[in-house]
Amino acid sequence: MIDMRAAALIAVCTAVTMLLRFLPFLIFGGKKEIPGYITYLSGVLPYAIMGMLVVYCLRNVDLFAGTHGIPEILASAAVVGLHVWKRNTLLSIAVGTVFYMFLVQVVF
């Protein structure tokens, strides 16, 4: 017996994601010229959204209680530092993640 609720949730996530992906092509895909404003946004938004996503990932960090966000701060610094140094995506992600797991499982 499949977990129907889980399946329904996945179906919803799929549908909304597809909608978001296809919508711009449905609206702007014709011969119409894309407004300059939209072109501008598509150029600058990725930087802002990536910043937003980093904040999103760290949204539950509480600086005033528990671990005070120290594992997150340390591991994030490790990721950024390692990446600036070696510019290797796999290395930065793997090392940062393992370091974080070590911190939350063993140290804190």
Next chain:
Amino acid sequence: MTFRYAWKRSIPVMAGYIVLGMGFGMLLAAKGYGVIWAIAMSVFIYAGSMQYVAIDLITGGASLIAAALMTLMVNARHLFYGISMVERYKDTKPYKPYLIFALTDETYSLVCSGDVPEGVEEKKYFFLVSLLNQFYWVFGSVIGSVLGSVLNINTEGIDFSMTALFLVVFTEQWTSTKDHRSAIAGVTASVICLLVFGPSAFLIPSMISITVILTVMRGRKRRKAAGL
């Protein structure tokens, strides 16, 4: 020729997607959902951050409405990827529907920049790179799912792999340009909205604020350019 080029350019993504996919598969397995679930989510949703959030939604007993809203907020940026690719994806029959479906953050980064070299067919490149990326993702998810079910490792903290990925992309973006205003606006607006609205409700205000800030910035730039 085109395949080799697509393969070469997708290698950094391969690393990220396999690691991140494994993290996803392991976390999903740890919550009691096995390989079929991992494959289904990675094939149909195919959105890394959203899939991690979906695990939260499934295990937390969220309602369908909550799931829809969450997906809308987390994945709204795909609207903008799409907008920036309408031109480039214009004449890509017969690959077009799949290209649009498979437009993830990383695939976007591989298709939005620059021109393909001589001898490489552009639309085939788009297709191969999109397909390869999804393959890595599904592959990683499967490996992670199997490992997670077989080994009994403590997976606590493995979802940091998502944070790490975004930090890496953010760092790459930062070092690729001198104009950091958009990045700074993104972080600042998000942090302020986080403090004001709390962790579960700050995404939509953040996106609105970011759009407003960027629009104002454009207005000022244009007035400056017009000599006002």
